[in-house]
Amino acid sequence: MICPGSFNPVTRGHVNVFERCSRLFDEVVVVVMHNAAKTYHVSAQQRVDWIERSVAHLPNVRVDACGGLLAEYAVQCGAKFIVKGVRDAADMVVETQMYYANREASQGQVDTLLLPTQEEFVYLSSSIVRDVASYGGDISAFVPPVILEQVAKAYRKG
Numbered sequence: 236m237i238c239p240g241s242f243n244p245v246t247r248g249h250v251n252v253f254e255r256c257s258r259l260f261d262e263v264v265v266v267v268m269h270n271a272a273k274t275y276h277v278s279a280q281q282r283v284d285w286i287e288r289s290v291a292h293l294p295n296v297r298v299d300a301c302g303g304l305l306a307e308y309a310v311q312c313g314a315k316f317i318v319k320g321v322r323d324a325a326d327m328v329v330e331t332q333m334y335y336a337n338r339e340a341s342q343g344q345v346d347t348l349l350l351p352t353q354e355e356f357v358y359l360s361s362s363i364v365r366d367v368a369s370y371g372g373d374i375s376a377f378v379p380p381v382i383l384e385q386v387a388k389a390y391r392k393g
């Protein structure tokens with residue numbers, strides 16, 4: 236199964252989802268999605284590296300990057316499921332739309348499972364991390380300790 240996302244950057248909430256997936260499935264592929272037409276402040280390779288270091292304790296989790304359509308990637312690698320974390324009703328609306336789109340685009344070959352976010356992470360998002368880090372604020376509760384310094388530096392303004 237695959238856990239796709241922008242992971243800009245990966246948060247402790249994302250890692251919690253990967254940990255739960257690693258208990259539920261034999262093999263988990265975390266996929267950093269990137270739009271080739273867009274320039275990101277932080278490269279896909281950097282985001283992959285941060286995730287790899289954050290999941291080093293999970294032997295059945297590997298990390299990849301994809302610049303195309305998620306449904307095509309899932310079909311090509313033979314994944315039957317996409318798993319996404321859901322924090323609230325707004326996420327539910329967005330993720331349900333993506334579920335329909337990905338099911339359609341994969342001609343029914345790929346289904347989506349939505350995992351409720353564990354309560355201590357419901358407030359957390361990559362955009363909050365970017366915002367706090369841009370002002371030099373403390374993001375230690377938001378991202379895994381092993382990537383803390385690098386993430387803080389990468390998004391700090393100026």
Ligand code: PNS
Nearest residue numbers: 239240241242268303304305306333336
């Ligand atoms: O971290 P996010 O923003 O929840 O991730 C959304 C993401 C990257 C998984 C989604 O935008 C995506 O799959 N993009 C890749 C292009 C694609 O397949 N688009 C159609 C998705 S319905």
